[in-house]
Amino acid sequence: MDETLFNRPPQVNAGCFGGCFLAILGLIFIAIGLFVRQQTLDQLSRSVLTEAVVVELVPTRGSEGNTLYAPRFRFTLENGETVYAESATSTNPPAHRVGDVVRIYYERDNPLNVKVDSFADLWLFPTLFIAFGGIAALSGIGGFVTAVVKLGGLAALLVWFAARRRSS
Numbered sequence: 001m002d003e004t005l006f007n008r009p010p011q012v013n014a015g016c017f018g019g020c021f022l023a024i025l026g027l028i029f030i031a032i033g034l035f036v037r038q039q040t041l042d043q044l045s046r047s048v049l050t051e052a053v054v055v056e057l058v059p060t061r062g063s064e065g066n067t068l069y070a071p072r073f074r075f076t077l078e079n080g081e082t083v084y085a086e087s088a089t090s091t092n093p094p095a096h097r098v099g100d101v102v103r104i105y106y107e108r109d110n111p112l113n114v115k116v117d118s119f120a121d122l123w124l125f126p127t128l129f130i131a132f133g134g135i136a137a138l139s140g141i142g143g144f145v146t147a148v149v150k151l152g153g154l155a156a157l158l159v160w161f162a163a164r165r166r167s168s
Contacts, residue, residue, distance in 0.1 A: 018140075018143055019140045019141065019142070019143030019144030019145070019146075019147060020140065020144055021140065022136050022137070022139055022140030022143060023136070023137050023140030023141050023144065024140070025133075025136055025137075025140070026132075026133045026134065026135070026136030026137025026138070026139070026140055027133065027137055028133070029129050029130070029132055029133025029136060029137075030129070030130055030133035030134060030137065031133075032129050032133075033125075033126040033127070033128070033129030033130035033131075033133060034126070034130065036125055036126040036129065037123075037126035037130070040122055040123070040126065043105075043107065043113075043115070044105055044122075046107050046108060046109065047105035047106060047107050047108065047115075048077075048078060048105065048106055048107075048108060049103060049104075049105055049117060050075050050076070050103070050104060050105075050106065051075065051101055051102070051103055051104075052073035052074060052075035052101070052102050052103075052104045052114070053073065053074050053075070053099065053100070053101055053102075054071045054072070054073060054096045054097065054098050054099060054100045054101075054102060055072055055073065055074045055084065055098065056071075056072040056098060057069040057070070057071060057072070057094050057096075057097075057098060058070045058071075058072050058086055060090050062090070062092070066092060067092060068090035068091060068092045069090060069091060069092060069093075069094035070086050070087045070088070070089065070090040071086070071087045071094070071095065071096045071100075071102070071116075072084060072085070072086045072087075073085050073086075073087070073102065073104060073114060075104065075106065075114075077106075077111055078108075083106070083111045083112070085106065085111065085112045085113075085114045086112075086114075087114060087115075087116060087121075088114075088115075089116065089120075089121055095116075095120075102116055102117075103116070103117035104116055104117060105117060
């Protein structure tokens with residue numbers, strides 16, 4: 001067997017393993033994004049879309065000690081009951097002002113669980129995870145394919161893997 005096949009520069013080996021690692025990491029990110037997307041869709045299927053008025057901006061402490069503001073909403077349930085609920089999303093500067101009318105989703109079984117009908121509140125997190133995961137997966141696949149070509153093609157890669165397996 002041609003030993004020069006196994007004496008490739010370390011960059012080629014790193015490309016194989018790095019490409020595989022990056023592709024797997026990307027797929028994990030995509031899976032997380034799809035899971036969160038499905039959770040959001042499930043929550044929306046149990047929710048009612050309504051209009052709410054921002055009645056207060058509730059200050060909270062961020063992880064870095066800064067002040068963030070969560071809107072507190074007043075809205076009416078399907079049965080006519082008035083409810084006050086605070087958003088789980090806090091921002092600085094505040095995303096809304098007192099008196100703003102905002103479309104929100106509230107869960108029928110738990111009307112205090114509200115989400116603003118906006119891209120940022122509903123879809124930003126899963127979109128970022130799916131996008132970054134896709135970029136990482138494609139980059140990893142590209143790195144892996146480049147390393148395979150440098151190794152001399154798929155046949156050489158299979159021989160390389162077989163030899164590595166035998167040596168372990």
